Each structure stands twice: as structure tokens, then as C-alpha cells.
Amino acid sequence: MFWDWFLAAKFVGAVALAVGLGWVWTNSELVTSAYTDERAVQALTLQPLSFSVATIPPSDDAAFELAPAPDTGNIPLTRLAVSDPVVTKPVVRGGDARLSGHVRGLGPDDVGQVRLTRITDGGSSDWTVGVNADGSWTAPGIHGGRYRIRALVPNLRASNGSTVLFLGEGQRRELNLAVTTPPEGLVFELVAADELPLGSDSVVAVTVGRQTVDGEGRSVLAAVPGVPVQATFSSLLSTLSANVVSTDPGGAARFLVRCGAPGRASVTFVAGDQTALLTLPPCVAPVIQIPPAVGDAESTDG
16 A cells, blocks of 8 residues: 555656646746846846925915015114123221231331231222231221231331231131331342353442331332442452442442452452451353364364
């Protein structure tokens, strides 16, 4: 029975194969034309794509009327308002804060002052209060903020520095200050080159001044003109000018000297009853630059 089924399957397969070959033979032109004629892939021509666009409605269609554009030609243009930044005015008086204290260094006849400078982003402002005979001072009814405070006696005693502090609104604070008295003696300052060349004439000058106080209570050095100054140099130098010279309007006295040996010398200045010993720049041998010989220059260039 097995062989019967096997023979039947073979028969059916043979019939199907014969039918398939017959169909291929009949439609061979359709099968080969896809690879041989104008319907091949290489010969296909792609037509350009066409895009659809929205249809514009007719102008007489009221449902699609466009709103007229506004006429901006007649609209007045107003200038933009530029506001200044908000700043705090540096007003000192008018608040409810208070500063007070004492000033040291005053003489019995001094008319002392305490100067308060309030500093804000809007600038600065000063207020000056007097100092009592016992050295006490008070600044009532002031605004809070950042202050710079100093004591002074105009044209007589200078501020011994200044104090910077922050005062809160309504705050009460004690602050002690001091003034200084400038020295009465003369101040000598040497003016000369960094080095004094051997065998050459050099100028050595000295300025004579005195510490004073200006009207703002600042210590300044004021020139003292017309003061005879005697100069005595050490043995390394010889004086070529007079050894006694009066100061000019700028407070300077100049001397002409010459170094005789290398080393560092000194000078003694005497003005009135005051004497100052100062150290001079060193006496050094000048550096002589020797140019190269003509032959050496040519050989170097070659």
C-alpha cells in the first residue's frame, strides 16, 4: 500500500511540473521583458512630482476677505522715558543716629574740629562739628550709613589718620580721635643720580622743607627757600663748588662734586642749628664700550 501512495505522489508531481513548464513557455515574453526591453529598471523615467496648492478663494467671496492693514503713518510716537538710577543722596543731617567722643592731642587754645563725611552711591557730603574745651564732640541727628571721620585743627594740627565706619539708623556710637603736631625741625632729602662716575663732575642736591598743616588738616612738606646749607663731603669726593649754598625757591641747594676713588661716600648738611648725615650713591668706574675692529667686524659678517 505504501508503494501505491508513492506512485500516486510521483504522478501528481510530474503533472504539476509539466503544467508549470507549459505556462513558462507560453508567457516567456512577459518574464524576459522586465530585464530586456524598455520596461527595465534602468530605462524607467521618473516623472517630476507635482505638488498641490491651496486654492485661493475668489475675491468676491466675503467669507474669505482679509482685514485691512492698520495705518501706522498717523500714529504719534512718544519719546521713551529714561529714568535715572535710584541713588542715595549723601545727606548727613536729618536722621536719628548720633556720634560722639573725645579728641586727644589738642592744645589749650586750639579750635578743634571733627569732620564727618557720609559716603553713598550718590556721592559724598561733609559736616563739621566743633570740639569743646574738654576735647569732647557730638554729632547728633545724623543719618545712618558709611562715614569717614577725622579730627583736625586747620593750619595747625593734622589728622592722625581717619576712621571709616558704618552707622546704623538710630544707632548711638562713641568714637575717640586724635590730632598730631608736625615737627618744627627741617627735613632734608637727598637728590642725586643712582651712581657717581669716577673722574667726572656730578651734581648733588639737597631739598630743605618743613612739615606743615593745610586748611584741610593734611600734613604737607613745604619748601623752605633762602636757607644757607653747608655741605661737608667725605674724602672720596672733592667739592668743586662752594660748600655753602642757599636754597632756591623750591627749597633745593646744589653742589658740584667729583669722585676720586670707588666706594660709597657720605655728606653732612648743616642748616641753622640742624645737622643731617646722608649717604651718597656709590662712586663707580664708568663702563667703556670698545667697538670691534674693522677686520673683526668683516670676519663676523662673513
